[in-house]
Amino acid sequence: MSVHALTDAQIRASLINVTQSERRNVTLPADVANTDWDRLEFYGGRDRKLALVGYVVAELDGVPTGLLLRQAESRPTSRAQCSWCADVHLPNDVLLFTAKRVGDAGRRGDTVGTLACDRFQCNENARRRPPAAYVGFDVEAARRARIAALRENVESFVRGVRNGL
Numbered sequence: 001m002s003v004h005a006l007t008d009a010q011i012r013a014s015l016i017n018v019t020q021s022e023r024r025n026v027t028l029p030a031d032v033a034n035t036d037w038d039r040l041e042f043y044g045g046r047d048r049k050l051a052l053v054g055y056v057v058a059e060l061d062g063v064p065t066g067l068l069l070r071q072a073e074s075r076p077t078s079r080a081q082c083s084w085c086a087d088v089h090l091p092n093d094v095l096l097f098t099a100k101r102v103g104d105a106g107r108r109g110d111t112v113g114t115l116a117c118d119r120f121q122c123n124e125n126a127r128r129r130p131p132a133a134y135v136g137f138d139v140e141a142a143r144r145a146r147i148a149a150l151r152e153n154v155e156s157f158v159r160g161v162r163n164g165l
């Protein structure tokens with residue numbers, strides 16, 4: 001698994017739910033060039049200037065497809081679980097993000113929400129070794145399954161927004 005490496009310009013160009021001015025105002029994390037793409041099922045980063053904005057890019061049928069996400073002002077009330085890495089022992093906060101829908105619906109202000117790790121640390125979280133649940137538990141297989149599930153979760157979210165679901 002893992003995704004193909006993307007440049008700053010490719011990430012910017014991949015965004016499907018942004019206006020021209022939103023695309024111009026993208027300030028990606030400084031370390032895009034140093035990203036270890038072999039360890040990613042999707043790219044995720046927070047905007048360096050816009051405190052509530054983040055970007056996620058998944059590969060849909062080989063095409064990098066990105067979304068601008070906006071962090072909801074209200075925090076989840078209880079200890080929330082990330083919908084993507086589904087980790088129950090998270091070292092980070094989970095926040096509610098919304099993505100503007102593509103096309104007319106988006107222009108009318110329609111959004112889709114998801115709970116996700118605050119800085120999209122899901123790739124890292126899914127790769128941590130899970131605790132052995134019982135004697136003979138296959139930790140490596142469990143880890144691979146979590147990584148595959150993460151990819152599936154993020155791809156289906158991005159695909160849903162792309163397809164206007």
Ligand SMILES: [Zn+2]
Nearest residue numbers: 082085117122
């Ligand atoms: Zn996560």
